[in-house]
Amino acid sequence: MSTSTLAHLRAANIPWLQHITVLASTFYFFAFSEVRTFLILYGLTAFLFDTEALLAALQDPTEPPLIPHPYLPFLGHVIGMFWYGASYFARVNAKTQYPIFTLQTLTARTIAVIDPVLAAPIQRASKNLSFYGMILEVTKRLVDFDEQSMEIIRFNLDGEHGSSEGLMNESQEMIASELSPGRGLNQLSTTQLDKFSELLSDLVRGTSTLEISLMDFVKRIFTIANAYTIYGPQNPFAMHPELVHKFWDYESGMIAVMANVFPFITARKPWLARKAINEALQEFVEKGYYRTASTMIQKRVQINLKHGLTTKMAGRAELILLFGVIGNAVPTTFWFLANVFGRPALLQKIRIETSQAISSTRSRDGKVKEKIINVTDLKTKCPLLVSTYRETLRTIANLASVRLVTNTHSVSAPGHPPYLLKKGSMIQIASGVIHGSESVWGADANSFNPTRFISSTTSSEQFSSETGASISAERTATALPKNVPSAAYRAFGGGSVICPGRHFAQSEILGFVALCVQMLDIEDVKGGTFDVPERDDQRIPLSVMKPVKEPQVVVKRRKGEEDVIWRLEL
């Protein structure tokens, strides 16, 4: 044993003196026949309680420090993550203040990344730190893929047969291209915005009122509009309207289904819901309904079938994308509406600001007949709206970015020593901790500041004086406060797997919220402004955070807007 190992062992948080004293006194207190049993019991207990500290002492000094659980080794951190949900990393970080640390559980080593400066090189190192290596097991359980499909999906994930070979590479490249700014994306967004205005006008007509939970209000419109836009007129929800509810039944119980402990008994409602949706998705592929869907879905189904997925499994593959499309957009829009309508002063300012993006047509008698909101104008001329959207996401986007270390990798960043990330470890970039860090965002990191993303150089005047709309749109969307590193804003993940739907999401969510702000009053069911709900930090959703309680609201058209036809355009 080298002298440095001995020094580490001596410095380890292990009560060596107590162990030596106990061992030495054993022979004094116990009869010879009892010594063996005692030593075995003592040894086992000491092993259980000290092994994490021993691992911490013996690990390579350049590895992220291992934090032994103070009371319950190997199980303590698992229970902590289960009990405290998304806030567990924040609790450990509050005690340790390490920029990166390791938690050991029975089956895995989890490396939590707390400093965004380290997050940047980690999300860039996609060759050795694999997103799919981590996420595919989740996907398998999420949609119930069979093993044969998983083999097809796993092919060439590390790129050993070239960067575009294999189902995943081909599909990911195609989706990124279909959803990146350009004509195809504009077409998708236009269909979506038209559908929003049609559905909202139908749901809240003339002087009628609608009593509903704010979340259900968003779910109703977004599920139908997104399914229509992305999956076409013969989408599963249009063919089987009862599936809209079932989709959200599955969403709320999917963690229990994925735990996979006799889910048909322990999580029956979401399990049955998934079964019904999967059957409809299979029909969507088998009956060729996908041929009337967006180009992205047509290409995606063709890629999946070409690589050998059965029609049944190609249908199931769509369930994961449905989550990508709707699963985050709905709760994000819910929070955005809650943050605006729950703060009358902010609502007032946003009403004034977004009115710049409206044009109107009049009937012969001079009355306003139609009002059109231009979503490009929202992005370029309405910094408060865009900033409120980004601040909303900062406060609710808690989902860690996960990576599996497929080859031992050393990561270095300015101001940090190099850290060794050993093969087999699971990395979690702790988005929630980073989003709430005072050292990153300033003293008000934990409060809601709707103007946070309006920088001193980005004002509505400046936007209107920009020459190219696309340049100003990009500037609005990327105005991080001074000195905040870009990897600190993690709502859409980062690196090569950054959410490809972020541009689509921004247009649909800004458009929908502006439409609501201009067209509707949304108040507490008991009258007046509703309270902005609290975040439910105990639940770990596979999307943005959920509220503890969903406000029950009354939705009606604003005075004077009862007969106006509202439309959204890009």
Ligand code: HEM
């Ligand atoms: C506010 C709404 C949204 C949020 C907060 C969001 C967030 C995310 C996040 C955090 C990831 C994982 C990235 C990582 O771990 O590094 C992701 C992946 C993804 N998102 Fe989104 N997303 C949203 C909307 C959308 C929409 C509307 C679409 C599609 C139209 C979409 C499509 C996808 C896809 C396909 C992936 C997987 C990327 C891949 O496998 O490479 N997302 N999203």
